[in-house]
Amino acid sequence: MLLPKNRYILLIVCVGLLLGGTALSASVQTGLGTVxxxxxxxxxxxxxxxxxxxxxxxxxxxxxxxxxxxxxxxxxxxxxxxxxxxxxxxxxxxxxxxxxxxxxxxxxxxxxxxxxxxxxxxxxxxxxxxxxxxxxxxxxxxxxxxxxxxxxxxxxxxxxxxxxxxxxxxxxxxxxxxxxxxxxxxxxxxxxxxxxxxxxxxxxxxxxxxxxxxxxxxxxxxxxxxxxxxxxxxxxxxxxxxxxxxxxxxxxxxxxxxxYWVSSDNLLFPLWLFGGFISVTGAVLTIFPLLSILLTLPFFNGLKEKPDTEYSAENKTYLVWGSIYGVIGIGTFFPLLAVGLILNVVIPFPQSYGLPVISWILGSTLIAALVLFVKQKNDSGLNWSKIKEKTFTKNIEKFSKIIVLAILVMLWLYGWTLVVDLGFALDLRCFLPGFNDLTTMRALFVPIYFIPFFVYFLVDGMWLMGILRPQEKASDIYSTIQWSFKAAVIKGLPYLIVIGIEFFGGLILGASLVPGLIGYSFLFFYAFLPWFIACSVIAVVTFRLSNNYYLGAIINALITAWLLATILSFR
Missing domain, CATH: 3.40.50.1820 (Alpha/Beta hydrolase fold, catalytic domain)
Structure with missing residues (x-):
C-alpha cells in the first residue's frame, strides 16, 4: 500500500508526533520547568x-x-x-x-x-x-x-x-x-x-x-x-x-x-490536552507504517495480499445497510447493558460494568451476525462466498503468523506507553481513556475482554469490508482514505449524533436531557466513540494490506480489551 521509502518516513513522522505531543504535555505538567x-x-x-x-x-x-x-x-x-x-x-x-x-x-x-x-x-x-x-x-x-x-x-x-x-x-x-x-x-x-x-x-x-x-x-x-x-x-x-x-x-x-502567582484566567491545561491528543494520535498512526514494514519481512511476507475487488456495495446498499449496522450498535446499548447489570447481581464479576459491557458487545455482535446472515441469504446478487471465506480460513500457519503480527503491534504500543509513563509521568491520552500501563491484576482481564471483542470485530470486518465494501479507486492511497472515512462514518456517526443531542441539547436548555444513571451511562459513548473510529480505520488498512479480517480483528480486540481493563474499576 505504501512505497518502500515512504513507509519508513511515515513511521518516523508518526513517532515524531507521539514524542512531540508528549513533550508538550510534559512541559505543561511541569509548569514550563517550575514544577x-x-x-x-x-x-x-x-x-x-x-x-x-x-x-x-x-x-x-x-x-x-x-x-x-x-x-x-x-x-x-x-x-x-x-x-x-x-x-x-x-x-x-x-x-x-x-x-x-x-x-x-x-x-x-x-x-x-x-x-x-x-x-x-x-x-x-x-x-x-x-x-x-x-x-x-x-x-x-x-x-x-x-x-x-x-x-x-x-x-x-x-x-x-x-x-x-x-x-x-x-x-x-x-x-x-x-x-x-x-x-x-x-x-x-x-x-x-x-x-x-x-x-x-x-x-x-x-x-x-x-x-x-x-x-x-x-x-x-x-x-x-x-x-x-x-x-x-x-x-x-x-x-x-x-x-x-x-x-x-x-x-x-x-x-x-x-x-509566583499567575492570574486564574491564564490557564495552561488546554495545551496539556492538545499535547495528549497529538501523542495518542501519533501512537495509533504508527500502527500503519509499522505493519507495512513488518509485512516485508520474510516471516510475514506470505500474509501480504491485495484486497479482492470483485464485490463492492452499491450506494443504496451502503446507505441503507450502513445505517442499519450503525443503529444495531447504539440501539442495543441500554437494553443489553441492563441485561449485564442483572447478571452482575448473580455473577460477582470483579470489575464494575465489566459484565454489562461484555453483554452489550456479544449481544450486538449476535444481532449483527444474524442480520448479516439473513441479508446474504435473501440477496442473490451478494457474492457471499467471497466475503465469508476471508473469515473462515483453514490455513493454521497463516493464522498463527497473523496472531504473532498482531501481538507485535500490541507490544509496540505498550512499549511506547511505558516510555511515556516512566520517562514523563504521562499516559498516551487526551482526557478520555487512552493507553495506560497495566498493573498485574488489570493485565489478567485483557484475555477475558479479548474474547468478546475479537468476535465483535470479526463480524465488524464482515460488515465494513464485506457487505459494505466500497468500490476500488484508481489510486491505492485514495481508496484507503475513502474506505477509512466511510467505515468511520458508519461506526461513529450514530454515537456522534446521540452525544451531540445530549451535549448541545443540555447546553441550549441549561438542563440535562437524560437525568440520572442513564444519562451518566453516556460516559461509555464518549469513551468508545474515538476508539471505534480508530478501530474502523485499522480494520480497513489491515484488510487492504492482507485481504483478511483476522489481522484487524485481533489488533482491535487487543487494543479495546487493554483499554477496558484499564478503565473499569475493581469492586
Whole structure:
C-alpha cells in the first residue's frame, strides 16, 4: 500500500508526533520547568497501595513549605481526568497530590485512599500541614467527606465538583471553606435547578449562584458555581478550574498573590490536552507504517495480499445497510447493558460494568451476525462466498503468523506507553481513556475482554469490508482514505449524533436531557466513540494490506480489551 521509502518516513513522522505531543504535555505538567513531577505510591490504612502524581513547585522547601492540595477523581476514572487542577495549582505555588482512588487506575482495591492521601501529603516536609485543601469530583467528593471524617488532618478548603453536599451538616465532623461547582446539565446533580438542599450547609436561605457567603478566615466561606457543561467535562471546564484555583488562594494563601502567582484566567491545561491528543494520535498512526514494514519481512511476507475487488456495495446498499449496522450498535446499548447489570447481581464479576459491557458487545455482535446472515441469504446478487471465506480460513500457519503480527503491534504500543509513563509521568491520552500501563491484576482481564471483542470485530470486518465494501479507486492511497472515512462514518456517526443531542441539547436548555444513571451511562459513548473510529480505520488498512479480517480483528480486540481493563474499576 505504501512505497518502500515512504513507509519508513511515515513511521518516523508518526513517532515524531507521539514524542512531540508528549513533550508538550510534559512541559505543561511541569509548569514550563517550575514544577517537579513524581509518581509516588503509599499505603492506606487497610494495606492497599495508592498510586498518585505529585506536583511540587521547585521553590517548595522545608524552610519555606507551601500549601498542599489533594485531588480525587470520580467513578470509572483515574487521576489523569483531574490533572487540569494539578497543573494550574502547582504552577501557582501549591503542592498537589492527585491520586488514583482505591480500585481505580493503578491503585489496589480497598478503602481509605482519601485519608491516606491527606496523611501522605502532610508528611512531606515542604508542605505546610496547616494549610490543606481537598478537591473531589463526583465519587471523589464522597471520598473527600470520608477523608475529613477519618483523618486527623484538618482540611481548610474543599472543592466539590458534581458531587453531593450533606443535607445535615451534623453528619460530618466539620465543613471547611466549601466551593460547590456543577455543570448546568449534569445528569447526576439537582443543584442547578434546585439550590434548596444546599441551604443547611451554606447556613443561609435562598442560595444564589456566584455569591460568596461567610468568611474565609473562620472557615465559613461558601459558594455555588454553575458552569455550562455536563458531568463528564466538569473537570476540564475553564470556569470550574479557574474558580477552584481562586478558592484555594483565598482559603490557603489568605488571598495573597505572591511573585509566583499567575492570574486564574491564564490557564495552561488546554495545551496539556492538545499535547495528549497529538501523542495518542501519533501512537495509533504508527500502527500503519509499522505493519507495512513488518509485512516485508520474510516471516510475514506470505500474509501480504491485495484486497479482492470483485464485490463492492452499491450506494443504496451502503446507505441503507450502513445505517442499519450503525443503529444495531447504539440501539442495543441500554437494553443489553441492563441485561449485564442483572447478571452482575448473580455473577460477582470483579470489575464494575465489566459484565454489562461484555453483554452489550456479544449481544450486538449476535444481532449483527444474524442480520448479516439473513441479508446474504435473501440477496442473490451478494457474492457471499467471497466475503465469508476471508473469515473462515483453514490455513493454521497463516493464522498463527497473523496472531504473532498482531501481538507485535500490541507490544509496540505498550512499549511506547511505558516510555511515556516512566520517562514523563504521562499516559498516551487526551482526557478520555487512552493507553495506560497495566498493573498485574488489570493485565489478567485483557484475555477475558479479548474474547468478546475479537468476535465483535470479526463480524465488524464482515460488515465494513464485506457487505459494505466500497468500490476500488484508481489510486491505492485514495481508496484507503475513502474506505477509512466511510467505515468511520458508519461506526461513529450514530454515537456522534446521540452525544451531540445530549451535549448541545443540555447546553441550549441549561438542563440535562437524560437525568440520572442513564444519562451518566453516556460516559461509555464518549469513551468508545474515538476508539471505534480508530478501530474502523485499522480494520480497513489491515484488510487492504492482507485481504483478511483476522489481522484487524485481533489488533482491535487487543487494543479495546487493554483499554477496558484499564478503565473499569475493581469492586
Amino acid at each position: 517537579i513531577v513524581e509518581e509516588p505510591n503509599f499505603q492506606a490504612a487497610d494495606g492497599s497501595t495508592i498510586h498518585s502524581t505529585l506536583q511540587r513547585p521547585i521553590y517548595a522547601t522545608s524552610a519555606d513549605p507551601l500549601p498542599g492540595v489533594v485531588v480525587i477523581h470520580g467513578s470509572l476514572q483515574n487521576k489523569e481526568w483531574l490533572m487540569a487542577f494539578g497543573i494550574e495549582l502547582a504552577r501557582r505555588g501549591f503542592v498537589v497530590l492527585t491520586i488514583d482512588a482505591n480500585g481505580h487506575g493503578n491503585s489496589d482495591p480497598g478503602t481509605g485512599s482519601g485519608s491516606a492521601a491527606l496523611d501522605y501529603i502532610t508528611s512531606l516536609d515542604y508542605v505546610n500541614s496547616s494549610e490543606i485543601g481537598l478537591i473531589g469530583h463526583s465519587m471523589g467528593g464522597g471520598i473527600s467527606w470520608s477523608a475529613i471524617e477519618e483523618s486527623s488532618v484538618t482540611v481548610n478548603a474543599l472543592v466539590l465538583i458534581g458531587s453531593r453536599v450533606p443535607s445535615n451538616p451534623s453528619s460530618v465532623p466539620y465543613i471547611p471553606n466549601m466551593l460547590v461547582t456543577v455543570g448546568s446539565f449534569d445528569s447526576l446533580s439537582s443543584y442547578p435547578a434546585n439550590q434548596t438542599p444546599l441551604e443547611p450547609a451554606f447556613g443561609v436561605p435562598d442560595v444564589e449562584v456566584g455569591v460568596t457567603y461567610g468568611n474565609f478566615s473562620d472557615g465559613t466561606a461558601r459558594k455555588l458555581v454553575i458552569a455550562n457543561t455536563n458531568h463528564l467535562f466538569e473537570t476540564i471546564d475553564p470556569v470550574i478550574v479557574g474558580e477552584s484555583v481562586e478558592w484555594m488562594k483565598e482559603s490557603l494563601k489568605n488571598g495573597v498573590e505572591d511573585s
